[in-house]
Amino acid sequence: MSILRRGQSRFWYIQFQFKGKTYIKSTKTTDRQMAAQMEGAWKKQLMTEEVLGIKNRLPLLESVQMYMDSKQALASIKNIKRYVAMIIKFFIRKHYVDQLTTADIENLRADMVRNGYSSQTVKHVIGTVRGFWRHSRRMGYQVSDLEFPNIPTRAGKLRYLSAEEEERFLVAIDPIRKIKGLPSYEYRTERMKAEMHDLHDFFVMLLDTGARYNEVATLRWSQIDLASEAIALWRSKVQNESILYMTARVREILLRRQKSMGGEFVFQNRAGNARGYNPSSIRRVFKRAGLPDCSPHTLRHTHATKLIQNGMSIYEVKEILGHSDIRTTMRYAHLEKEAVFRKAREVIESIGNQSLKK
Numbered sequence: 001m002s003i004l005r006r007g008q009s010r011f012w013y014i015q016f017q018f019k020g021k022t023y024i025k026s027t028k029t030t031d032r033q034m035a036a037q038m039e040g041a042w043k044k045q046l047m048t049e050e051v052l053g054i055k056n057r058l059p060l061l062e063s064v065q066m067y068m069d070s071k072q073a074l075a076s077i078k079n080i081k082r083y084v085a086m087i088i089k090f091f092i093r094k095h096y097v098d099q100l101t102t103a104d105i106e107n108l109r110a111d112m113v114r115n116g117y118s119s120q121t122v123k124h125v126i127g128t129v130r131g132f133w134r135h136s137r138r139m140g141y142q143v144s145d146l147e148f149p150n151i152p153t154r155a156g157k158l159r160y161l162s163a164e165e166e167e168r169f170l171v172a173i174d175p176i177r178k179i180k181g182l183p184s185y186e187y188r189t190e191r192m193k194a195e196m197h198d199l200h201d202f203f204v205m206l207l208d209t210g211a212r213y214n215e216v217a218t219l220r221w222s223q224i225d226l227a228s229e230a231i232a233l234w235r236s237k238v239q240n241e242s243i244l245y246m247t248a249r250v251r252e253i254l255l256r257r258q259k260s261m262g263g264e265f266v267f268q269n270r271a272g273n274a275r276g277y278n279p280s281s282i283r284r285v286f287k288r289a290g291l292p293d294c295s296p297h298t299l300r301h302t303h304a305t306k307l308i309q310n311g312m313s314i315y316e317v318k319e320i321l322g323h324s325d326i327r328t329t330m331r332y333a334h335l336e337k338e339a340v341f342r343k344a345r346e347v348i349e350s351i352g353n354q355s356l357k358k
Contacts, residue, residue, distance in 0.1 A: 058141035067132035172289035210303030238324040
């Protein structure tokens with residue numbers, strides 16, 4: 001019997017091997033007996049296909065759901081769900097996976113380009129189609145032969161905050177700042193004060209740690225060691241852990257939040273769960289600071305840029321940012337070269353000054 005539980009799911013999962021391949025999927029039921037019957041039916045189907053060479057057709061919606069089930073543990077699952085919604089809307093007339101054609105994929109790409117989506121988003125959406133198509137094929141269902149377009153993406157200019165922009169940004173998120181149309185700080189409601197402090201604390205954490213949005217949004221108190229001033233940051237995107245040390249203002253923020261808050265997460269929503277992502281409110285923050293072309297990731301670039309400009313090497317910054325591949329960190333290489341050239345000038349000038357003194 002190959003019926004088991006996985007993670008926090010309340011449903012039974014089927015998992016077994018057949019002809020050297022591992023098959024796994026959720027039964028979507030809490031009834032173990034029913035799950036066992038589904039397992040038997042699936043094995044029978046695979047044996048029939050082996051003997052007769054006939055593969056079952058898989059409804060498109062079911063294929064997509066199976067693919068998303070297999071990705072539930074990923075931090076990017078919210079993005080995958082967003083891409084899937086776009087795909088289903090476009091392929092509304094397709095009932096089965098094997099009805100998809102290469103022309104359909106190309107039409108999807110062209111439609112997204114026509115509607116102004118970035119090449120990066122187009123690439124992710126097409127990649128999601130490839131993902132559930134491959135998953136369906138691996139699970140033994142009928143699929144058509146598809147060719148997927150190569151979608152080039154060009155890295156834009158590295159955007160980070162200058163010292164003046166950073167100062168402007170900090171003013172824009174200051175919870176005590178004067179705001180037109182709102183009473184002065186002492187007369188604001190406790191809820192309003194809490195929300196404004198929460199926004200400030202969150203963005204300062206991003207700026208001072210260089211962490212990704214999701215890494216701070218899901219940060220638990222169990223990862224915080226105030227005594228040693230260390231943060232055990234889990235990098236869900238690359239499945240590794242970094243130990244970061246707190247700046248003075250990060251430590252002050254965490255001490256204050258620990259005293260005033262309960263719950264599992266350092267930053268939580270009203271339901272007590274990990275902080276979510278609200279694109280419109282985040283855009284408003286940067287627009288208010290006069291930085292409409294920036295995003296939370298700009299703060300990560302700013303952190304890395306400051307490290308390199310102040311003498312840290314690319315390899316050291318790779319560890320701080322939690323990159324799994326040095327090639328990702330190499331986008332900052334030109335900054336490292338600039339720092340080296342400035343240092344070289346200082347060395348030469350120092351030598352020259354010493355010569356003049358002799």
